Amino acid sequence: MTPDGPAIRRVRRAQNMSLRTLQQLTGFDRGYLSRMERGQIRRSADHRVRTIADALQVKPAAITQEEKT
Template sequence: MRAIRNARKVSIRELEQRTGLNRGYLSRLERGEIRETAEQKVAQVASALEVPQEWLELKEKP
């Protein structure tokens, strides 16, 4: 997610504004620290970054 965000030149603060999701939450998503992610939230991020949802592999780190 971070690589896509950076490639699109979108700051975490801008992504927060576009999605309405807290930037701390978004940061934890990028680091893989969120155990379960609601599909709606993934859809919000994908829409804000203008990419297909499948591009966002928001998986928990072991």
């Protein structure tokens, strides 16, 4: 999946969630999450994107750049 970093950041901030909280909910390194939000991670394993979506309580489509058919 192709994560949409700015979308992840928007959703996280809209929920008043810190990056540290997202780290705790996902178990992923805060640096990794920060790089993803800045668009430095172009591809990510599907399970990682799903884990982030679950932590943010949104569908994976809300935080990915996958083309809609």
